[in-house]
Amino acid sequence: MFELDAAVTHAINGLAERSAVVDFLMIWVSSIGVPLLVLAVAGQWWRQAERPHTRHALVAAGLSFLLGVALNQLILLFVHRMRPYDSGATHVLIAPSADPSFPSDHATATFAIAAAFLLHGMRRVGLGFLAAAALVTFSRVYIGTRYASDVLGGALTGVIAAFAVRAVYRQDTRIDRLVTGIL
Template sequence: MEISILNTIQHMRTPILDTIMCVITKLGNAGIIWILLTVILLILPKTRRTGVILMLALCVDVVLCNGILKNLVGRIRPFDVNTSIQLLVARPHDYSFPSGHTAASFTAAMALYLAGENKMWKPALVLAVLIAFSRLYLYVHYPTDILGGIITGCIAAYIGYRVEEGVFSRLKWKQ
């Protein structure tokens, strides 16, 4: 069933969408967009607490997603099942479940939400959804990989938020 969903998405492909989806997915490569946002938030005194929450959440995400779940589940990628697909991005060599791009993106969006960043979390959520969809469009993840990434990201964000709240808030970050 998941391959059929991916194949249906392939019918949407156009040269313009191919370019757009490749750019969107690159924003999520190695979580770079979220790491840059974290650095900016950490530098600015007014947003330092949010930066700490985001940093902690992204660290938890890396451990959960890339350190534990991908290796535990060991799911092969859809392009290895349907070899007729022409990939538009470099072939990922790690396992498929959960989607790391999606997990990092939803970690960031949820961490911003939990930190009370009302102006930032909504655009971050839109970008997270676009990055997640790009992974399906590019045929590098199954829909359940995306769902797993969303769940993993939300859990990582919550843990990062609780750690900051329980431990680091005692340092009384100046806002």
């Protein structure tokens, strides 16, 4: 299985350094993608269409993001995977990181947001966030900081977190009305 993971990772990372423009865009997407998605989510707080439902989905996306990253911290207690550039599987386009490779927090965060919107019936917005999540996670492998399985694992963690939040955080409960009624 590792051979397949390394081969896919190497194939994606092998696209790097062929175009300075694409390299710049991938580095930019990798570094600013998550903050831009968070701003895009937050900016919808004042959206007028279906305001209570939209706000509920926004809170669910935020909770999914936080739960997913918390789950990653639990996983890191047991899994200490070396970064692909440390093992010679990739060449890195940015400064190396000292933290373990699996799972990818970028993938967890972006897929948690996309899954939360999709699970709350906001298909159009959810698909937009899903496309952005795919681009951010692809960029992480492209620039050489993650194995393909690191981003797949992170995406899975994000989706699991969104399902867990969906199961627990219900619309029109007292707490939901309190939180979504702010501003």
